[in-house]
Amino acid sequence: MKLSLLILLAIGVAIQAQAPPVPTFPADWSGYTTNQLIQNQGSFIGPNGALCCNEGTNCQVQIQFSAGQSYTDHAGNRTRDDQAPGQAIITLFSDQKEYLVINGKCDSFCPLQGDTMSPGAGIIGDNATYTGKMALPNGTMVDTFTWKEIAFGIITMETSVLYLDLSTNPASPIQEIDDITPFGQHVGTSTGTYGPITWGTPDPKIFAFTGKDSCPQNSNCGQNSFQQSRQVGKRWKTWAKARQGEL
Numbered sequence: 001m002k003l004s005l006l007i008l009l010a011i012g013v014a015i016q017a018q019a020p021p022v023p024t025f026p027a028d029w030s031g032y033t034t035n036q037l038i039q040n041q042g043s044f045i046g047p048n049g050a051l052c053c054n055e056g057t058n059c060q061v062q063i064q065f066s067a068g069q070s071y072t073d074h075a076g077n078r079t080r081d082d083q084a085p086g087q088a089i090i091t092l093f094s095d096q097k098e099y100l101v102i103n104g105k106c107d108s109f110c111p112l113q114g115d116t117m118s119p120g121a122g123i124i125g126d127n128a129t130y131t132g133k134m135a136l137p138n139g140t141m142v143d144t145f146t147w148k149e150i151a152f153g154i155i156t157m158e159t160s161v162l163y164l165d166l167s168t169n170p171a172s173p174i175q176e177i178d179d180i181t182p183f184g185q186h187v188g189t190s191t192g193t194y195g196p197i198t199w200g201t202p203d204p205k206i207f208a209f210t211g212k213d214s215c216p217q218n219s220n221c222g223q224n225s226f227q228q229s230r231q232v233g234k235r236w237k238t239w240a241k242a243r244q245g246e247l
Contacts, residue, residue, distance in 0.1 A: 019130040023171040025121035032195035034067040039188040071202040106215035115235040151236035
């Protein structure tokens with residue numbers, strides 16, 4: 001019995017020793033990304049996996065999709081998310097504003113609520129742990145890392161799983177799935193994908209736009225396009241204020 005126990009312990013130690021370290025990434029990068037955000041309140045999963053609502057309830061299911069280039073520039077304290085052709089959200093943390101830019105001109109802005117840039121590249125959480133290998137639907141084997149996004153010091157806003165190709169240096173992010181659960185309540189799921197990434201500081205011209213000084217405040221800062229960008233960018237203070245209707 002003791003020998004069997006020692007063997008099992010040795011196997012466990014060997015498996016643990018084989019777990020790869022949490023990868024690090026250059027702080028600045030750009031690349032093509034997609035994101036599908038499904039926000040649901042009061043829905044349930046039907047037999048075919050679809051989100052369903054009972055008649056006569058206040059159940060809501062909303063789906064928001066975006067695709068385009070994403071840019072992170074730590075030196076400039078700014079990010080940009082291209083959400084559709086000609087439309088982007090440029091977040092200037094030094095201004096504490098998110099700017100909705102359409103065809104190179106500021107359409108409107110929303111005020112940040114004290115959010116700062118995510119540490120590092122903002123691709124993987126600082127409390128991430130290795131959670132094993134898995135096969136994607138196309139058969140590609142990936143390594144997974146899981147972490148919790150904590151806001152206000154104590155509140156778990158979401159649990160994230162990142163799928164990585166560790167054969168490249170730096171590692172190549174492929175997909176991230178987030179289970180969004182602020183205050184312990186499941187409110188949605190976010191699925192993001194990464195295309196090829198260019199590591200390094202983006203061209204400053206990417207963040208240039210006209211009409212900044214005369215740009216009005218948006219009358220609906222809680223709209224899905226802003227909330228999706230905040231969830232992806234982990235701007236949780238602003239996300240929470242907007243969700244509560246206080247922005």
